[in-house]
Amino acid sequence: MTYVAVTALSHVGLVREHNEDSLVVGPWTVCGTTTRSPQTLLFPLGRPLVVAVADGLGGHPGGEVASELVVRQLALLGPSLDGAQAVEDALNLCNRAVHSATDGRPELTAMGTTVAGTLLLEDSLLSFNVGDSKVFRSAPDGLRQVSVDDSPPPLPGHRTTSAVTQTLGGSRAHHVLTPHVAAFPLSTGDRYLVCSDGLTDPVPDEAINDVLQVHDDGKAAFELWKAAIAAGGPDNITLALVRVGA
Template sequence: MPYIAVTALSHVGLVRDHNEDSLVVGPWTLCGTVTQNPQTLLFPFGRPLVVAVADGLGGQPGGEVASALVVNELAALGPSLDDTQSVGDALNLCNRAVYSAAEGRPDLAAMGTTVAGTLLLPESLLAFNVGDSKVFRTGPDGALRQVSVDDSPPPAPGHRTTSAVTQVLGGSRGYEDVTPHLASFTLSEGDRYLVCSDGLTDPVPDEEIEAVLRVHDDGRAAFELWKAAIDAGGPDNITLALIRIGDTL
């Protein structure tokens, strides 16, 4: 029977004093905590499966609250999702949930979060994101390609990345619907996807991520990606999920 393997971890990094990232893999969520080693979960094909990372906004109160709200909403909504319209609607429900939770709470004012992830269906995969957390795909040749679309301005000259975001769930702009980025892909045996927060991609260049994925299987790859971010200074929370389509369970 075909299966889906998801290998994930979440770590505070070396600079932040707490983890504002959250993770959802099907019914399983990990919110604002730390995994010491990559964990792998196996799922059979047949039911919708959401795998997503939410990265609470740094510099604002309640980032971990916003990211946890979003992944818990996606865990609950995941079994009912079946196309791009339903995913877009779900992300706007998440957006409203973040605003509603902050209403009347000065300690949570302007809290927000990015989100990026995948919805795996029997014959396709939908990638989605709001903000600058990312989804990557590796093709048969091992080449890494980003399939999410960053909601961020171009980096300044001489810089590889930027910390600014132009669209998030919640945040300080006042309530308005978000416009998620959505893309659909046909599933094939051996496909691999990487969903991650910018705690991985800001310090670790794409070519280094690609090199790790070319060489290592899922568990070792997740560890080596985390280690690369730590070796680069671990400036932010690091959360990632590797998704692989297998042939026989």
């Protein structure tokens, strides 16, 4: 039998007071909490499986509310998703749901979240994202980002930027959503990393690749978290490693 192994963790980091990240793996969600260690779940390949990270917008109230709402929606919708159009429709539904959740709740005005993830089907994988959370493909020849950042170029002398140009929810002036969705053939041995920018801002891609090249999933997840913490843990850290095995 071909299976999908998903190893995931979520941690508040060293600076933030609470965790505004949320995670969905199939029917399971982790919202606004810290996992004590990487957890691995196994699923048979064939049924639609969503693995995604949502990163609530910092500096706005309700980031954890928005990210939780999105992953819970994706957990419900996941089994019915069958292709790129279905993923786009699901993300637009999530966008409307986040906006609707602010009605009559002025304390949540402009709340929003990024999202990035994968949909695994029987013979293909779809990568999707809105915002600057990321999806990478890890292969023997290196690491390749397959998501598309919704962010402006970093300022001179800076490697990253915290600004985002598109989110789920957020300002109603930017309610028209253009999700990024890409399809890839799927085969045994494929490995993908889904993560919030709490990992990729402090840890360069080269260091992430070095970890993934030498460690299996559980150890790799721990070492990636450890690298983000060693770099100061400036933001919430959430990641999921997705592997197709036999």
